[in-house]
Amino acid sequence: MTGRGGSLSGTGLVALFVIGAVGGLIGDMCHVESGTTVYLEDPLPYLWKSQLWFPLMVGSGTVALGWIRVRLDGRVRAPERGALREGAVMIAAVVGLYALTALVRGEPQPAAIVLVYAVAAVIVARFATAPADLVCAVLAALFGVGIEIVLAAADVFMYAEDLARFAGVATWLPGLYLAYGVIAGQLALLFSSRPPD
Amino acid sequence: MTGRGGSLSGTGLVALFVIGAVGGLIGDMCHVESGTTVYLEDPLPYLWKSQLWFPLMVGSGTVALGWIRVRLDGRVRAPERGALREGAVMIAAVVGLYALTALVRGEPQPAAIVLVYAVAAVIVARFATAPADLVCAVLAALFGVGIEIVLAAADVFMYAEDLARFAGVATWLPGLYLAYGVIAGQLALLFSSRPPD
Amino acid sequence: MTGRGGSLSGTGLVALFVIGAVGGLIGDMCHVESGTTVYLEDPLPYLWKSQLWFPLMVGSGTVALGWIRVRLDGRVRAPERGALREGAVMIAAVVGLYALTALVRGEPQPAAIVLVYAVAAVIVARFATAPADLVCAVLAALFGVGIEIVLAAADVFMYAEDLARFAGVATWLPGLYLAYGVIAGQLALLFSSRPPD
Numbered sequence: 001m002t003g004r005g006g007s008l009s010g011t012g013l014v015a016l017f018v019i020g021a022v023g024g025l026i027g028d029m030c031h032v033e034s035g036t037t038v039y040l041e042d043p044l045p046y047l048w049k050s051q052l053w054f055p056l057m058v059g060s061g062t063v064a065l066g067w068i069r070v071r072l073d074g075r076v077r078a079p080e081r082g083a084l085r086e087g088a089v090m091i092a093a094v095v096g097l098y099a100l101t102a103l104v105r106g107e108p109q110p111a112a113i114v115l116v117y118a119v120a121a122v123i124v125a126r127f128a129t130a131p132a133d134l135v136c137a138v139l140a141a142l143f144g145v146g147i148e149i150v151l152a153a154a155d156v157f158m159y160a161e162d163l164a165r166f167a168g169v170a171t172w173l174p175g176l177y178l179a180y181g182v183i184a185g186q187l188a189l190l191f192s193s194r195p196p197d
Numbered sequence: 198m199t200g201r202g203g204s205l206s207g208t209g210l211v212a213l214f215v216i217g218a219v220g221g222l223i224g225d226m227c228h229v230e231s232g233t234t235v236y237l238e239d240p241l242p243y244l245w246k247s248q249l250w251f252p253l254m255v256g257s258g259t260v261a262l263g264w265i266r267v268r269l270d271g272r273v274r275a276p277e278r279g280a281l282r283e284g285a286v287m288i289a290a291v292v293g294l295y296a297l298t299a300l301v302r303g304e305p306q307p308a309a310i311v312l313v314y315a316v317a318a319v320i321v322a323r324f325a326t327a328p329a330d331l332v333c334a335v336l337a338a339l340f341g342v343g344i345e346i347v348l349a350a351a352d353v354f355m356y357a358e359d360l361a362r363f364a365g366v367a368t369w370l371p372g373l374y375l376a377y378g379v380i381a382g383q384l385a386l387l388f389s390s391r392p393p394d
Numbered sequence: 395m396t397g398r399g400g401s402l403s404g405t406g407l408v409a410l411f412v413i414g415a416v417g418g419l420i421g422d423m424c425h426v427e428s429g430t431t432v433y434l435e436d437p438l439p440y441l442w443k444s445q446l447w448f449p450l451m452v453g454s455g456t457v458a459l460g461w462i463r464v465r466l467d468g469r470v471r472a473p474e475r476g477a478l479r480e481g482a483v484m485i486a487a488v489v490g491l492y493a494l495t496a497l498v499r500g501e502p503q504p505a506a507i508v509l510v511y512a513v514a515a516v517i518v519a520r521f522a523t524a525p526a527d528l529v530c531a532v533l534a535a536l537f538g539v540g541i542e543i544v545l546a547a548a549d550v551f552m553y554a555e556d557l558a559r560f561a562g563v564a565t566w567l568p569g570l571y572l573a574y575g576v577i578a579g580q581l582a583l584l585f586s587s588r589p590p591d
Contacts, residue, residue, distance in 0.1 A: 026508055034502035081520070088519035096512030102505035103498065104300065108231035111299035114223055118293030125285035126278070301497065305428035308496035311420055315490030322482035323475070 006074020012191030013063050019091060019187060020062025021055035027098030028054055034102040036170070039157045051157075061144065065136045065181055066188025072132035076189050083190045090183045093123050097179055101172055109164035113172050120175035124182050129189075133182045140181025141174045148173065203271020209388030210260050216288060216384060217259025218252035224295030225251055231299040233367070236354045248354075258341065262333045262378055263385025269329035273386050280387045287380045290320050294376055298369055306361035310369050317372035321379050326386075330379045337378025338371045345370065400468020406585030407457050413485060413581060414456025415449035421492030422448055428496040430564070433551045445551075455538065459530045459575055460582025466526035470583050477584045484577045487517050491573055495566055503558035507566050514569035518576050523583075527576045534575025535568045542567065 032049040044052040079086035104112035152168035229246040241249040276283035301309035349365035426443040438446040473480035498506035546562035558565040
């Protein structure tokens with residue numbers, strides 16, 4: 001890699017996995033409790049309201065996105081308000097957007113979709129600092145939405161039929177993944193060591 | 198004008214018109230689909246869910262507000278996070294507020310009104326940089342709400358009867374226009390050239 | 395006290411009381427109108443939708459938290475966007491969160507609770523500038539939630555039975571008080587005079 005790439009310690013990778021897994025569990029609980037999503041098969045044990053594969057997938061995805069982000073462009077700017085506070089704002093923003101997608105289930109879907117994408121756009125534009133963040137956002141949306149489309153088609157789980165959907169998943173889903181991808185990458189930057197030069 | 202006034206190129210004016218018209222179409226779609234507003238007369242063709250005069254009015258209003266803002270005080274500060282990202286945050290914030298006004302139709306109206314004005318106040322206080330922004334906010338509210346009151350009285354369109362209303366329009370409407378006025382002016386600053394001194 | 399403590403003028407204390415009392419009246423109106431809370435006893439006259447003790451309690455609490463915050467650590471940083479605009483953003487953020495807690499009454503409670511705590515976390519992490527802010531947040535939550543638990547147990551008022559509750563109060567209530575505590579302290583800093591050194 002070029003000199004712009006930074007690196008993540010083992011502790012950083014573990015932190016990313018835990019944040020992703022716990023955030024995924026909280027958000028999935030919102031989706032399950034609101035009936036937004038329903039697990040149709042349960043080959044694995046449940047962890048809280050989720051099939052075990054779900055937090056493992058979100059945790060691993062967060063590690064992968066973070067690793068890619070730091071490799072692509074590891075240059076770290078001083079965060080606007082201290083790393084801890086900046087990280088807390090970023091995590092809370094994505095978890096809040098996740099909960100919002102559960103709350104709009106019974107609402108008029110066009111307005112719900114516009115609101116989710118608007119909040120996602122605020123998060124992306126507020127926290128992205130380099131083109132590498134957009135790479136992470138697009139990768140998260142492609143792989144996340146793609147995997148969910150496959151699993152919904154395989155009847156592993158389903159999105160409620162009263163939601164606006166495409167290919168079996170909620171129309172607002174790409175917005176949630178775009179925001180998540182940027183934050184996964186930015187959290188990794190907070191945990192990374194600076195590039196050599 | 199004094200030396201504080203800046204200027205807008207033709208490209209900037211076109212960009213303001215397009216942003217206003219497209220944003221208006223998206224927001225109006227939310228209002229129509231949620232039953233918040235209903236067109237009662239359709240003398241012109243529909244564009245998406247809107248009578249053609251609606252996007253033309255919002256686009257023209259955005260150009261007018263932007264032109265006024267830049268003439269009143271064209272001094273540009275470096276935006277906090279790059280012009281493109283700052284513009285994206287501003288547009289997404291107002292479109293999100295627009296969608297929110299559609300989503301609160303069936304909710305308890307007093308709390309809905311407080312939430313809309315609170316979000317509008319955050320947008321105004323977050324993005325306004327000079328007294329000229331408040332001029333734009335007030336102009337947008339006076340003309341926007343005024344025109345809607347006249348058109349509602351003329352039975353061109355109506356706000357749903359289950360909304361809290363005054364003079365035929367939603368009680369939260371001035372809040373939406375105040376936020377829109379500030380953002381129209383600030384977008385114009387992003388597109389403007391600096392004043393001479 | 396140490397040299398880090400600042401001081402509040404009488405005007406500052408009055409301003410804090412008025413902001414707290416008026417904000418409390420607006421938020422309580424949202425709760426009463428949405429049926430989130432119901433007054434069961436009315437020994438005192440009503441002011442708008444609130445028993446008179448409520449705005450007095452919130453106003454006094456805001457003064458107390460502000461006084462504590464300034465004494466603990468009165469060092470003032472220049473606010474990011476001017477004191478007036480920063481104060482307006484902070485007040486609007488907490489009033490908006492207050493209104494949000496009224497709007498989520500009929501929604502799936504787990505997602506509603508996650509959204510309220512996520513927004514509260516954004517407010518805390520966005521506006522806190524020192525450990526003293528967390529002291530104020532915890533004090534507000536302990537005393538605010540504690541007093542409400544006692545008053546609910548005494549049947550002075552009640553939270554609606556269709557809310558997720560603990561000890562008679564809404565599960566999201568600590569989140570609202572945590573955000574309020576930080577903002578009460580930060581508003582006091584805006585009104586305070588700098589410490590001597």
